[in-house]
Amino acid sequence: MEYWKGAVKYLKKKNLEPDPSKNIQFVNNDGTLRIRDILHILKSDNPDEIESLYKQARDVCDENYGRSIYFRGLIEVTNYCKNNCYYCGIRAQNKCINRYRLNKDQIRACCDTGYRIGLRTFVLQGGEDPFLETGMLADIVQDIRKKFPDCAITLSFGEKTREEYQTLFDAGVNRYLLRHETANNAHYGKLHPDQMSLSNRKKCLYILKEIGFQTGAGLMVGSPYQTWEMLIEDLCFLKELEPQMVGIGPFIPHKDTPFGNFKSGSVSLTLKMLALCRIILPKALIPATTALGSVDPSGREKAFGAGANVVMPNLSPLEIRKDYSLYDNKLYTGDEAGEYVASLADRIERAGYIPDFSRGDHS
Numbered sequence: 036m037e038y039w040k041g042a043v044k045y046l047k048k049k050n051l052e053p054d055p056s057k058n059i060q061f062v063n064n065d066g067t068l069r070i071r072d073i074l075h076i077l078k079s080d081n082p083d084e085i086e087s088l089y090k091q092a093r094d095v096c097d098e099n100y101g102r103s104i105y106f107r108g109l110i111e112v113t114n115y116c117k118n119n120c121y122y123c124g125i126r127a128q129n130k131c132i133n134r135y136r137l138n139k140d141q142i143r144a145c146c147d148t149g150y151r152i153g154l155r156t157f158v159l160q161g162g163e164d165p166f167l168e169t170g171m172l173a174d175i176v177q178d179i180r181k182k183f184p185d186c187a188i189t190l191s192f193g194e195k196t197r198e199e200y201q202t203l204f205d206a207g208v209n210r211y212l213l214r215h216e217t218a219n220n221a222h223y224g225k226l227h228p229d230q231m232s233l234s235n236r237k238k239c240l241y242i243l244k245e246i247g248f249q250t251g252a253g254l255m256v257g258s259p260y261q262t263w264e265m266l267i268e269d270l271c272f273l274k275e276l277e278p279q280m281v282g283i284g285p286f287i288p289h290k291d292t293p294f295g296n297f298k299s300g301s302v303s304l305t306l307k308m309l310a311l312c313r314i315i316l317p318k319a320l321i322p323a324t325t326a327l328g329s330v331d332p333s334g335r336e337k338a339f340g341a342g343a344n345v346v347m348p349n350l351s352p353l354e355i356r357k358d359y360s361l362y363d364n365k366l367y368t369g370d371e372a373g374e375y376v377a378s379l380a381d382r383i384e385r386a387g388y389i390p391d392f393s394r395g396d397h398s
């Protein structure tokens with residue numbers, strides 16, 4: 036029952052009755068979630084119900100953002116990390132990978148390429164690398180901010196103190212991504228070593244919002260030990276936090292981690308969670324994640340159909356891309372950034388959407 040703690044505040048007695056399968060609604064008029072109906076759709080294998088969920092989610096996206104799919108240029112800055120999350124391929128204890136760290140000039144060169152292609156958002160991502168102190172990051176950000184004043188800068192470098200986040204915000208960062216991974220305390224403990232805590236992760240997310248970042252949370256679907264109730268708890272937490280961005284991808288094992296023998300999360304359950312996120316957070320920016328594209332060749336198109344509206348092509352130097360291996364069989368393209376962005380834009384158009392290279396801020 037512990038799993039329902041977060042959900043309780045969203046439960047209304049009248050919604051405890053089984054809902055007829057037609058015309059399922061997931062949010063009440065007052066914004067509270069209809070837990071029973073959400074659980075029903077998560078477990079459903081009725082194609083009509085699932086199609087109707089996707090359509091509802093896509094309609095919500097169309098109403099808020101039209102058919103635009105926003106492009107973000109991703110730069111994988113460092114694969115050093117001091118942490119040991121059990122699911123992650125770049126965890127500190129994995130001795131089987133080549134470690135790298137881009138310097139300021141290399142990062143600027145990636146931004147140059149992205150800007151030339153037309154991208155107006157740069158996402159700098161990395162592990163919690165002890166060498167890359169906040170002051171160094173702030174210096175890199177100021178450099179990018181000065182050279183590309185019209186671009187949005189997003190960072191994703193894990194947990195920091197309020198002061199550190201503030202320093203980065205003052206340096207010119209607009210957005211910060213920090214997946215919560217699971218909103219259930221017991222589950223968090225099964226995915227992470229004791230040194231890490233869900234309470235601190237949540238605290239960081241609230242601090243980011245308070246400071247004024249456009250804040251991104253998110254989770255892996257199908258991670259080891261996850262239950263239906265935990266997925267509902269995730270949705271409740273997201274509704275409460277109201278992040279401007281939500282990243283949802285399937286769990287994919289990495290062979291050199293403690294979770295190497297677990298199976299991947301399902302694409303269809305991931306798409307259902309994505310669609311539910313779109314419905315409960317209509318204005319969220321939601322990427323069609325690389326993980327989805329890695330487990331299903333048409334995963335990205337399916338994600339657009341379920342309400343995703345962001346893609347994040349990789350601007351990192353070709354020679355290091357294989358080393359940023361968070362999970363096995365990560366979609367890897369040896370294409371130069373320009374070539375890849377052009378082919379991605381083409382795929383998006385063919386799927387009936389509009390490639391949008393503008394900053395694409397949360398509205």
Ligand code: SF4
Pocket residue numbers: 116117118119120123124125126127161162163193
């Ligand atoms: S998930 Fe993030 S914090 Fe955890 S080991 Fe991987 S890079 Fe480090």
